[in-house]
Amino acid sequence: MENRVEGLHHLAISTTDIKKQIEFFTDKLGMELIALYWMHGAKETWHGFLRMNDESSVAFVQSPKIASIPASMGATHAGNPTAPSAGGTTQHIALKVKDMDVLAVMQQRLRSKGVPVLGPVDHGFCQSIYFAGPEGLALELSCSEKPIEPEKWIDPDVVGRAGISADELVRYRNPPRFVPPVHPVDQPGPDAPGPHMTNYPPGIYEKLIALSDKEVWDASESAPPVKDEL
Template identity: 40%
Template sequence: MSNKPVMSPNGINHLAIATSDMKKVLQYFNQVLGMPLASLYWMHGVENTVHGFLVLNETSLLAFVANDQIKSQVDIGVTHSGNPGDPCAGGTMQHLAFNVDRHEDLLAVRDRIRANGIHCVGPMDHGLMQSIYFAGPDGMTLEVAYLSGEDPAKWIDPEVVKMLNISDEELDQLKKPAPFVQPAEPVPNPSLKTANEEYRMVYPQETYELMVNTPDDVLAELTKDNIPPTETDGPKAPPTVEDLQKLQA
């Protein structure tokens, strides 16, 4: 086994979804899909916000974020798709698909969903995978699927590639991403002037500038949290601009 760092993600650590009702959503996935609670605590450094995690497997979790500002405002075609094929705003989750390993598992999950009085459609055979579909809290469109063993490369449709104006060279690059050689020294954040403007997190400008300019080890220490005590006085206050400025001094 190589000791070299892996230069691309190797799976899902957790999916974080906003919810208007933390208790309801935890109970839904616990009862309907059998996901045990992993953790439930005040979200690190975020005022009056709760973070809840459910277990998918040994390395993957399903997470939810809740606070008083998150409302159940479903606008089909914009915020939510309503089904696995309809549109919603770019960057939002069109639908969420969970994995099982076998057809028998898919049927067992389907029966569990229906036994809870929830409509579940499928299985549907998509060639590359087989899937079932159903709805969840806050207007979520949900799927459970397993890969059928088909070669994924068979499902790169030349007509779609041409329609998207992807050249042969670009297609080859998509199939085989360019390797990355990690430098001996850590790569610093790009300067505010040279960073790609399209990909910026949304924070107040002063806070954002301090965050991206603060050394990694200093920021890690500032945001470090501890295991919640048995009794708590409430959420830990988020780092302030003043906190960052003090560390920069």
């Protein structure tokens, strides 16, 4: 069995108004709210999940500190599907629908609720519509009839401009399989190449990565907030 990433479990988006986001995604896109609770390991923070399917969700995170962080188009947000934003930020979010028939229905649903929609647009490997969500989200709905064919969609001109060599391209298209070692790999320390998680209070990250896997697991919060009736 191949060990690899299989898909999107959830995409977490910061929000200053989780109710507004829930209202938009349930009303405009018909996505069901399936979880809304205090985020594990984060003080005064809510976590909400909207269902895409049984294994994938769009999630929102709200805490008091988010409202004090300024949003800036072209920096924190792109604002539309072709505009720039800072490295490491989300440029736009594309959600999957089954086919062109569903895409057409979603276009009409959005427009009937006052949301302007650009498209459909035929990109060859997918067909898409574009629209805005609350708080500057740049959103897309897409469908594909078949998987992307790399031979047709990896442009040699862009490969060269990205500084990718022929050997690197072969590796990127065929990532080496990882065979788990007999003995567990030790946790890398704070001086390891990384990348490393950031924005923790001083000294906290070092303490967290020094914990054993068992200590982290034992600190899990797995019980749902609503208890079964006896």
